[in-house]
Amino acid sequence: MKFLCSSSTSAASIFLSVVFLAGCLSNSESPVVANTATVSGSAVQPAQVNMGEQTIAMRNANGRVEVLKNPLRIRFFNAADELVLEQVSSSGGLFEPGFAVDEPLGSDYLPRRLLNAPFSYMVGAEIAPQLRATPWVGNYITQALVGVQYHGTEVLEAKETARGVELTIATNDPTGRVINVELKPADNNSFEVRMAVNPAEGVVMVADSFVLRDEESFHGFGGRHNAINQRGNLLTNFIQAQNIGAGPLAPVANLASGQGEGYMFPSGPDAAYYISTAFASTGGYGFMLDSTRPSRYDLGASNADAWQVNVSGTEMTYLVAPGAEKKALQSLSGLQGRHRLPLQADLGPTLSRAVRVLSAEADDATSYEAKIWDDIAKIDAFKLPVKGYVFEGWEILPRETSKTVIKALHDRNIRAYLYIRNYVGVDVANTERPETFTEALQEGYVVNDAAGLPYLFGTPFGGLGAAIDFTNPEAIAWWEGRIREMLVDLKADGFMQDFGEHIALDMHFFDGSTGVTMHNHYPTVFHQTTRKIIDDIEAKTGRHIFFWTRAGYSGRQGSSGFESSNFPGDETSDWSRASGIASLTTDMLSRGATGSYGYNTDIGGYFDFHVGAASAELYTRWSFWAALSPVFRVHNSSSNGVRMPWFYGEETLEHWRKAAELHLKAAPLIMRLWQEAQTTGVPPVRGLWVEYPKDERARQEDQQWLLGPNVLVAPVVEQGASTRNVYLPQGCWKHVDTGAQFEGPRDVTVPAPIDSLPYFFKCGTNPF
DSSP: OOOOOOOOOOHHHHHHSOOOOOOOOOSOOOOOOOOOSOOOOOOOOOOEEEEOSSEEEEEETTEEEEEETTTTEEEEEOTTOOEEEEBOOOOOOSOEEEEEEEOGGGOOOSOOBOOOSTTEEEEEEEEOOBOOSSTTTTOBSOEEEEEEEEEEEEEEEEEEOSSSEEEEEEESOTTOOEEEEEEEEETTTEEEEEEEEESOTTEEEEEEEEEOOTTOOEEEEESOSSOSSOTTOEEEESOOOOOBOOGGGHHHHHHHHTOGGGOOBTTOTTOOSEEEEEEEETTTEEEEEOOOSOEEEESSSSOTTEEEEEEESSEEEEEEEESOHHHHHHHHHHHHOOOOOOOGGGGSOEEEEOOOOSSTTOOOHHHHHHHHHHHHHHHHHTTOOOOEEEETTGGGSOHHHHHHHHHHHHHTTOEEEEEEESEEEESSOOSSOHHHHHHHHHHTOBOBOTTSSBOOEEOTTSSEEEEBOTTOHHHHHHHHHHHHIIIIISOOOEEEEEOOOOOOTTOBOTTSOBHHHHHHHHHHHHHHHHHHHHHHHHHHHOOOOEEEESOEEESTTOGGGTOSEEOOSOOBSSOOTTTSGGGHHHHHHHHHTTTOOOBBOOBTOSBOTTTOSOOHHHHHHHHHHHHTSSBOEEOOOTTTOOOOTTTTOHHHHHHHHHHHHHHHHHHHHHHHHHHHHHHHOOOSEEOHHHHOTTOHHHHHOOSOEEETTTEEEOOOOSTTOSEEEEEEEEEEEEETTTOOEEEEEEEEEEEOOTTOOOEEEETTOOOO
16 A cells, blocks of 8 residues: 655745645656667667577577576576576565665665565555756655565576567565566667566566676766765665755764765765666666656675665666666666767856845846856957857847857857756846846746646745656647757757756646656657757758756666757855765766766856855866866856856966866867767776776876776865875876876875876876
8 A cells, every 4th residue: 555645735835935746656657758869770680599498598789688487586697608697586475574765854764674585576665756946946855755665586487579578576475466577689789587476566676686796896876976886885766956065064964864974965075956767787787767756776785795676656667778877878878878979169168247235245137147247348358269158048138149259159169058957947046137037927837736726836046947758749849949949040050958857746738647657757858859949940940959957767768869069057065075076976977877978067066055155276286177077067056146257356267277278179089089989989088997997096087087998087175285195006107297107006296286186097098
């Protein structure tokens, strides 16, 4: 029995207070939108099936799947017939109580009790209240599962089909439930496994558990800040908004939460705007959960000998892609989708003029326009190497003014970018006209509540908002008009496509789906809708449009296949490991591993309400951090005013110029690697583990990266540092600034003055 209910709350109460939501979880998945983005297109390899008396084997060119009938166990082998992944052996008695909770405020004190067994499930209850206002709209307050767990025991029936094998599996459930399983070869060198509990009534969670091998590490999972190798961690696959370090309160919050220096408020250290359910294992396979429902990974946190994937609901599909690290990355990014190749100018340097909000000196149309023209004058006066300029507040300006600004930028060979968001609102953000909100609600373009009324929520800017319903054809047509206004009428070259995470579980969509499946799936529908419009414009005009996003969810046919780039989402303007400059590398490398490799940081950090604006030192170190990352873009300070490169004075301006010129020097290499990644799936910027998977230090290194195989980058992310300790993997490495050569593997300490970025070339190479 589910102890979940549906409630509808008035707009006034949503706006004035934070309320709890417990949404009824349905058992049907959201319709998956076909991914028309460029992926590897690897065809399904036909398989040979051998239906033995005790064993079933399915084999093709990618490897082999073996089913042991009694006791039940499924094992996966690579093309060389080496075992790479296997279910744990059957375990569990007749009564196995289960309990798991994402604790309020991201703390970690309550023990979990989850059954590690083949094809397990829980009969019981799930609660999942969400925040309904503040910057954290749509985040879990907590999420808990409680009940009794059962598991598969033996194969009762097996049938070969045209696509693979169908199994009926007995369980230790005294009510007689069975598990229906389908095994088949899938695209991108993978095997697909689908399980469904029958009868489904009362089931709140399904899971599968696998043997955790010695030295195995796990890489990917989207834009996580907490670790580059997730072994030993718990991860929730549920998009969460605006998780931040505690700033001045960090010493207390980190201790009180039990999470240490990586703690983020309000959802904990694993929270992320951009989720991927895919990962590559150094054990010789890639793995992807194919579900938009709330789900979780326990990667050896609760049991040192096993890892588990579990999903809310009654069924689950996952894919296993046997192969070494680079082959796994190719398979996973092919399944998920890969960021589109940009123009070199889209890599930056780019300057962004955000709208100042929530301040006594907040912008209006007059002050904002004056700042834009002052920026252009400064670019001219200082002869800055700027390739792009964003003015996010274009909606509050007269249309002729925006046209004039864009023409002025184009006259300087600067790409012009604008801004749009997934919801309409009445707030102080100044990023859309007030009448847009009224029009969208009157015409029925927004998501509704259970009563069929517009579902209103409190926005991060202190007003009321409503999410646009991208399953409604009329709303899509209206949205197309807004996109074409930017790109065709005003002739902008691209835009930031913001938000997408504020989806409550009890929202109702035009196509009949609810927030249960759409919370995670919504960004994919959002970004695909925009991509289709852009594809049409590009086909008819020959232009190239660049847009970057915040929220995303990239399981199979995910949002990454439709985007140009991602920004990490309002980093804090500090040095913190939780959400400041020291969180960037882990985020970039984790999301890049499975196809989302167009990382686009906010130089200077954006969220500064509780930490203050970036200092000159932090701004400079952030600029050099971005120099050898995919995209170099200034975007910062929401409440304290934008910090352009000239804000801090001549010295900082020259430091920024040096970082920008380094980025321009490396841009041809970044473009070549990005182009190669369209086929190989290996990200341009990659963790050391990709090239050195047997090196334990390389698998853990989360403050360095490789730009291709021959450039090692080690930015400074520590306040006051003048040197940098760097780990060099096997081989000869040359420190570019000094010419000194070192033989790895070893640690070295190199000078790191404020106007520099420590980086190395592999000896004998000259990448740029």
